[in-house]
Amino acid sequence: MKLDFHSGRRLALARKLKGLTQENLVGEPTFPSVNVKTLRRWEKDGVNLARIEDIASYFGSPIWIFTEESLDSNLFQRYLIDPELAQQHRRIKAQPLKIQPANPWFEQACDLMAQSQFSSFAQLVQDKDTNSSGANGWSLLMWAAHWDKPVFVTWLCRHGAKVNSCDADGFSPLIAASVRGNLESLTHLVAEGADLDHQDHQGWTALTWAASHNNLLCLEALLKAGASPNPEDQAGENPVMRAIRNHFIEVLELMATSPVNRPDFNQPNQQGQRPLHLSLEVNFEPAVRLLLDQGVDLSLTNHLGISPYDLASSQAHSGLKELLQSYL
Secondary structure, three states: OOEEHHHHHHHHHHHHHOOOOHHHHHOOOOOOOOOHHHHHHHHHHOEEHHHHHHHHHHHOOOHHHHOOOOOOHHHHHHHHHOHHHHHHHHHHHOOOOOOOOOOOOHHHHHHHHHOOOHHHHHHHHOOOOOOOEOOOOOEHHHHHHHOOOHHHHHHHHOOOOOOOOOOOOOOOHHHHHHHHOOHHHHHHHHHOOOOOOOOOOOOOOHHHHHHHOOOHHHHHHHHHHOOOOOOOOOOOOOHHHHHHHOOOHHHHHHHHHOOOOOOOOOOOOOOOOOHHHHHHHOOOHHHHHHHHHOOOOOOOOOOOOOOHHHHHHHOOOHHHHHHHHOOO
16 A cells, blocks of 8 residues: 555645544545544555545545645645646646757757856847747747746847747746746836737736736736736636635735726626625635725625625624624
8 A cells, every 4th residue: 555645744734724623524425435543544644545536536626736745835725725726837837848949949049048148049049030939839938938037038029029929828928927926027028018918728817827826026017017907717717816715815905005907806707706705705804804995895795696794694704794794
């Protein structure tokens, strides 16, 4: 029986986040059929690899977040709350490190860029097609944004590189910079006319990525530049909702205090869920306070016709119920 040590720690954390004791968890009908003694051994020594898939299925999460060695507890919690975000991050992490050139000079140009050898890079690329890309569809400009090479970003844009070029997943250079929190490159791309509201194939904009990664500086720069604060992705979510799901109060505070492009905190998602209702459901009191201070409409109901006050009452959140009552 092969055990995975990391999965044991994460199982214990997931159980506690769900508010369950070991006795409660083994009594759950959709949890693997084990006794408390086995669960204790799993949490201490690691889960039997043959059972990890069943455990991940119970928590509604990808299997790999229970086994990935490099994943810290904060990221694990974020991925457990938002499995779609976990899949998005997984796709970014899987981006091939080996660049397979479409042209003989492409790999050399990327190596020079990675080493910040600008003069040699410019000499090599000056008479080439700056929109060439490797087999993975990433152009030189995409790599410059990904590696945060702002001087290269500007040079490429001014030598014919298309600032809004995309890879097969709809990733643009601006999104590549935002994902990594590369403020300098992002600022240079904005100055070169990058499409602030371009959506990748999942419907995520650069601002969505910044908000979902807690990249506050990039988020602030995008808002100031005029990026929409309310784009909806393919799942019907917007950056405010994703920040609430991830308990990113700094993101919400920044968006609420932005001198331009403040989001509509009453806006529902495609399922009819509203930010205040979601904050109550995930018991995120700082977000509830912020939304109330922003003057959200307490008379608005969600897709089930339930008001925020009634939702707080039904979930037995006495503190939140009293907080809402003080604003009525």
